[in-house]
Amino acid sequence: MTNKKPIENASFLDVALSTFSNAPQMEQKIRSLKTLMRGGTVHSVRNDPRFAKGIEQTIEELRSTPDPRQALLALTVLTRVASRVKNERKKLIEEIEQALQSPLPQLAILDDADDRAYAAQALKWATGDWVLPYIAQAIVHEEAGEKTRSELIRILLNIAPDLTTAFQALRKPLEVWQPETESPGDSAAKRLKRIFVAIRRELLLQECPPGDELGAMLQGLVLDTFRTVGAPSTPSVAAEITSEVALVLHALVRTRFSLAVDGATYGVMHVLARWFLKGMWPEVTKPSLNTLSHDIVEAITLLAKQGITDDQLLHCLVLFEGSQDNAIKRTRAIADHLPGLPNEIAQWLRKGRVRKHAGGADLLAASSQMAADPDLALLLVDSRRVMRMIEETGQDLLNEVRVFEPALESSTMDLLKMVESLADGVRALASKRNLQIRGQVGDVVEYSPSEHVGVGGRIFGARRVRILRPLVERVRSENVSEVIIRAVVEPA
Numbered sequence: 001m002t003n004k005k006p007i008e009n010a011s012f013l014d015v016a017l018s019t020f021s022n023a024p025q026m027e028q029k030i031r032s033l034k035t036l037m038r039g040g041t042v043h044s045v046r047n048d049p050r051f052a053k054g055i056e057q058t059i060e061e062l063r064s065t066p067d068p069r070q071a072l073l074a075l076t077v078l079t080r081v082a083s084r085v086k087n088e089r090k091k092l093i094e095e096i097e098q099a100l101q102s103p104l105p106q107l108a109i110l111d112d113a114d115d116r117a118y119a120a121q122a123l124k125w126a127t128g129d130w131v132l133p134y135i136a137q138a139i140v141h142e143e144a145g146e147k148t149r150s151e152l153i154r155i156l157l158n159i160a161p162d163l164t165t166a167f168q169a170l171r172k173p174l175e176v177w178q179p180e181t182e183s184p185g186d187s188a189a190k191r192l193k194r195i196f197v198a199i200r201r202e203l204l205l206q207e208c209p210p211g212d213e214l215g216a217m218l219q220g221l222v223l224d225t226f227r228t229v230g231a232p233s234t235p236s237v238a239a240e241i242t243s244e245v246a247l248v249l250h251a252l253v254r255t256r257f258s259l260a261v262d263g264a265t266y267g268v269m270h271v272l273a274r275w276f277l278k279g280m281w282p283e284v285t286k287p288s289l290n291t292l293s294h295d296i297v298e299a300i301t302l303l304a305k306q307g308i309t310d311d312q313l314l315h316c317l318v319l320f321e322g323s324q325d326n327a328i329k330r331t332r333a334i335a336d337h338l339p340g341l342p343n344e345i346a347q348w349l350r351k352g353r354v355r356k357h358a359g360g361a362d363l364l365a366a367s368s369q370m371a372a373d374p375d376l377a378l379l380l381v382d383s384r385r386v387m388r389m390i391e392e393t394g395q396d397l398l399n400e401v402r403v404f405e406p407a408l409e410s411s412t413m414d415l416l417k418m419v420e421s422l423a424d425g426v427r428a429l430a431s432k433r434n435l436q437i438r439g440q441v442g443d444v445v446e447y448s449p450s451e452h453v454g455v456g457g458r459i460f461g462a463r464r465v466r467i468l469r470p471l472v473e474r475v476r477s478e479n480v481s482e483v484i485i486r487a488v489v490e491p492a
Contacts, residue, residue: 013041021050026061026073029054030115033080046085055081055088059095068105075099076110076118083121093125100126107138113145120151124158132159136169139195140177146194153198157208163252164211167221170195175224184229189241192225196244203251207417210256215264218245222268231275239284242272246288253295255417257425260299261432263312266292266319273319282322293320293330300349301334304341306372308432309348328352373433377472377484380430383423384437390416430472435484439470444492452489465489 012035019032036042036051045051055078062074075096082092100122107116123135135156142149160166179187211217222245232238245268253260269292273281282289296317303310318327328351335341335349394416401412430436439445445452447465454465471487 013045017045017048017050020054021057022054026058026070026077029058029077030073030080033077037080037084042081042084046087055092059092062095062099069109071099072105072107072110072119073115075104075122076115079118079122083118096122097125097127100131101128103128103130103134106141107148108141108143113148116142116145117148117151120148120155123152124155132156132165132169133172135159137173139170140173140191146198149194150198150201153195153202154206157199157202157206160208162209162211162214164214164217166208167214167217171217171221171224174221175227179229183233185226185232186234186237188225188229189232189237192222193241193244196241196248200244200248200251203248203255207255207420210252210259213264214252214259215262215267218249219268219271222271235276235280235284238272238275242269242275243285243288245269245272246285246292250288250291250295253299255421257421258428258431260295261303261310261313261428263310263316266296266316269316269319282320289320293317296320297330297334300331301338302429303432304334304338304345304349306376306429306433307342307345308429309345310432314352324352373435373474373484376426376430376433377435379426380435380437380472381469381485383426386419387423390419434474435472436475437470437472438481439467439487441467441470443467443470445489447489451483451486453486454489462491464492466492 016032016035020029020036023029023032033042033054036045042051058074058077062071062078065071065074078092078096082089082096104119104123104126107119110116110119120138123131126134135152139149139152139156142152156166156169157163160169174188174192177188177191178184179191181187226232232241249266249269253265259265276284296313300310300313300317303313314327314331317330318324321327321330331349331352335346341349398409398412398416401409444464444466447462451471452465467487467489469488472484473481474484475481
């Protein structure tokens with residue numbers, strides 16, 4: 001009696017192994033492979049000739065079948081095996097890479113969500129111009145397989161050079177997708193919400209540069225999605241997608257500081273606010289809008305400390321707070337907690353406007369001599385140096401940690417991301433002040449006392465000098481530059 005179950009299990013697995021070896025259809029191979037993978041049994045049969053035969057048959061099917069569905073199923077078999085059996089992984093990845101040099105059939109022809117998820121996983125080994133638009137279309141057209149959608153979005157954000165490019169790839173299939181339902185606007189909103197949920201989750205897990213004009217791209221994506229189908233007709237559906245977009249924006253600005261201080265980042269919320277009748281906004285999405293209000297208050301506070309005001313950010317705060325009065329209450333609190341601000345900055349925070357000076361002097365020009373400018377300039381130089389060090393040695397550092405201190409890998413990655421985020425923030429603040437670095441360490445240039453200082457003071461008798469630390473300057477709108485900190489140099 002005690003030996004019966006092991007014998008039955010052995011017989012059951014033997015049947016599964018024989019089926020995997022000889023079944024002519026990929027569906028049969030997948031069913032038998034699932035049996036072999038259950039409980040890790042596949043490791044005990046990985047050296048069986050029948051297992052090797054089944055893999056070779058699947059490889060041949062992937063290479064030669066004219067049936068697009070069978071080709072996709074063969075791909076899922078190889079991906080499943082590669083994910084579990086180490087001694088087959090290198091060989092199978094090479095086969096998958098070879099197969100994925102050409103476009104795949106659409107994932108939607110596979111009925112099973114798990115099959116689509118494994119086929120999606122294989123796309124991380126795909127190459128070619130077809131990959132990005134293919135993944136974007138698969139994300140939009142995925143009906144209910146959230147595991148598949150999440151896998152596709154993970155790969156999209158990994159292969160796209162920046163977030164703007166990723167959103168641009170999604171924009172076209174969202175524009176042309178037409179839900180065949182009684183309420184296409186509601187259906188589009190629900191689909192877009194599921195896409196944004198997966199994106200938001202992934203934004204917290206991997207570092208993806210924002211790219212140029214991300215806010216405008218996100219706004220265009222939402223406009224294009226509902227251009228043909230119309231806005232959601234159900235208020236609760238409109239509120240859910242609006243809240244999710246707000247949460248995505250929060251995830252973006254919390255990890256990418258340069259976006260937080262750019263009012264254009266929040267432009268999509270102005271589009272969504274138009275969906276709601278007077279009196280419904282902002283109450284219907286208040287919790288998520290409160291989060292964005294807090295983000296904007298932090299951004300306004302940081303800029304105020306640097307002597308900068310931003311009407312676009314204030315306009316966004318008015319939108320999220322529901323009125324000018326509510327927004328000014330928030331900014332007035334900033335002024336109350338930051339004593340010693342310049343009068344113009346404090347007045348803007350307390351009243352939402354800046355008193356005009358005789359001659360119309362621009363606030364940025366008027367505050368150009370503030371003591372914070374040289375400090376910010378030094379931070380800008382240091383941030384560039386740190387980022388170059390990370391670019392040159394960051395991956396080596398991670399590799400060393402993985403080998404010698406694997407328990408610290410996650411903390412090291414977080415540290416590097418935090419440093420990059422801080423550097424990004426410094427660059428954003430410097431850009432607001434029109435500060436920029438001129439020159440590179442090691443450059444040899446003509447000596448100018450107004451632009452250069454020697455390590456020990458002024459340099460005498462040298463016409464050409466080598467830069468040890470570059471200068472930082474402010475470039476005015478009329479293309480006249482003002483040196484904020486001189487370059488440190490030595491005789492060349």
